[in-house]
Amino acid sequence: MTDNAPGTTVPTAPIRWGILATGGIAHAFTKDLRTAGLTVTAVGSRRPESARAFAADYDIPHAHGSYEELVADPDVDIVYVASPHSHHREHAILALEAGKHVLIEKAVTLDADEAIAIRDIAAGRGRLAMEAMWTRYLPHMARIRELIADGTLGEVRTVIADHTQSLPTDPAHRLNALELGGGALLDLGIYPVSFAWDVLGPMTEIRAVGRLGDTGADTEVAIAAVHTGGALSSIATSSRAAGPNTAHVVGTNARIDIDRVWYEPTSFRVTATDGTVIEEYRGDVDGRGMQFQALAAERLLREGRTDSDLLPFAESIAIMHALDDVRGQLGVTYPKVR
Ligand SMILES: NC(=O)C1=CN([C@@H]2O[C@H](COP(=O)(O)OP(=O)(O)OC[C@H]3O[C@@H](n4cnc5c(N)ncnc54)[C@H](OP(=O)(O)O)[C@@H]3O)[C@@H](O)[C@H]2O)C=CC1
Ligand SMILES: O=C1CO[C@H](CO)[C@@H](O)[C@@H]1O
Incomplete structure (x- = not known):
């Protein structure tokens, strides 16, 4: 060194x-x-x-x-x-x-x-x-950022995404135990929130509804948000039932449909407003893609740099502020371990 x-x-x-x-x-x-x-x-x-x-x-x-x-x-x-x-x-x-x-x-x-x-x-x-x-760093996400930046989609107006899984209901499991940060939002919902933030910029207005489990941790959450510039995101997360796990970026000229499981290495297609498929992306990634x-x-x-260009730490903090807002709306609070 x-x-x-x-x-x-x-x-x-x-x-x-x-x-x-x-x-x-x-x-x-x-x-x-x-x-x-x-x-x-x-x-x-x-x-x-x-x-x-x-x-x-x-x-x-x-x-x-x-x-x-x-x-x-x-x-x-x-x-x-x-x-x-x-x-x-x-x-x-x-x-x-x-x-x-x-x-x-x-x-x-x-x-x-x-x-x-x-x-x-x-x-x-x-x-x-x-x-x-890790999703931010996957090859299909790099291609999606290029397509948005080069104007293929036109003006991007909406992101629709879910992260829904059927996970253990054991109250002691880290997904449910509040003292371990349990809850669908921080474990799963953070993926679509971070993705919408990446595509549309900061959330400026957030509405959330949800259900809490027996431990007081959130198990199902729906979020509607307005982003800088007025674009909207619609996000669903659940630790009780597995849904499509797809994500969609909708622009005025075309949309991107990311196949399940959208936050892992996967495929997507770009479809123009008239239904013409403009691009079909198929990735080829070794392992799970965490590398x-x-x-x-x-x-x-x-x-010699100390901050990520793809996800600056200030953005991680801003996303945590948004998740604090959502948890405030749901009434979920964590006991601090220290
Ligand atoms: N990127 C992704 O795809 C995924 C990310 N995650 C994230 O990774 C983190 C860990 O999740 P996961 O590996 O599933 O969790 P596990 O419960 O499988 O493992 C957590 C590990 O943390 C250590 N640990 C330290 N303090 C505690 C404590 N008080 N209670 C329990 N374990 C403790 C233990 O390791 P030891 O005994 O060796 O000290 C334990 O094995 C979470 O923040 C989760 O959000 C999880 C799954 C997928
Ligand atoms: O990040 C994650 C991806 O999905 C897992 C379940 O399969 C989660 O529990 C985890 O924290």
Whole structure:
């Protein structure tokens, strides 16, 4: 590593990833890092045996029995925070204070205030903080951004999207437990909200209705929003019933229909207002597609940058403000773990 601007470090050797937590998404992400040939040097778990088993699965040289040991590992440049969102603030700050860069699973935190705390520490330390909203970095999304920018759709007026799944109803599961940030909105609804924000810009007016489950966490939410410039989005999310999981971008000349599952690598077509199909996109992605956000983070670090161009941290914070607004309308509040 060599120093660039004060407080900023530009890697010249392979960038070394450390995985914080050994749950479901930590496995999926690590598999994709390996598929892409990236370097994972360490994993940390609250349970030493879990760290050892995870390290054995993926040939990772260092297995740490605590997150503190992981972030202190001198052979780690960037920590992937894969704990429940209730703990992202604590674990991201732990890593940043140890001098590491961080890629933080979605939702980046429980609320906007927590995200601001991460931003301030990352800025003070000159480190990259990036939300792992992996969908933004997928190849089909890059093509969609091009089609919008080159005017193929005309004026974009509407985004319609759902993220609906049938997920466990166990009250202790992180999807339902308020102390783990449970709720469909932060787990699933954040995808269409972030997508609508990417396409239409900031939400300026938000109306939300929803249903809460037995634990008080939201299970079904419908959101109607006005964006800068007056375009509208219509979003549905549910952790109780699986719907189409498609997304649609509607312009005055044409629309894009993204096939299910729209937030994963998938296909889409562009159809003109008269029904003519203008483009059919079929992607070919290895693995689940989580490597693209990691490759983007590595590129930023090599360029000595500490913020994502595709999802600046300020936008993650603004999206958290919007989700705070939605939760306020639904009456969902989280107990803080600290
Ligand atoms: N990008 C995507 O597609 C997905 C993203 N996610 C996001 O990833 C995060 C983790 O989700 P997921 O992997 O499904 O969750 P899991 O419950 O499968 O795993 C979470 C892990 O976090 C660690 N952890 C730390 N503190 C706690 C705690 N108090 N309670 C429970 N676990 C704790 C544990 O690891 P250990 O015991 O090793 O310390 C645990 O295995 C969430 O923020 C979620 O939104 C989830 C699924 C898909
Ligand atoms: O991001 C996610 C994608 O879908 C998962 C379910 O399959 C969610 O639980 C998760 O958090």
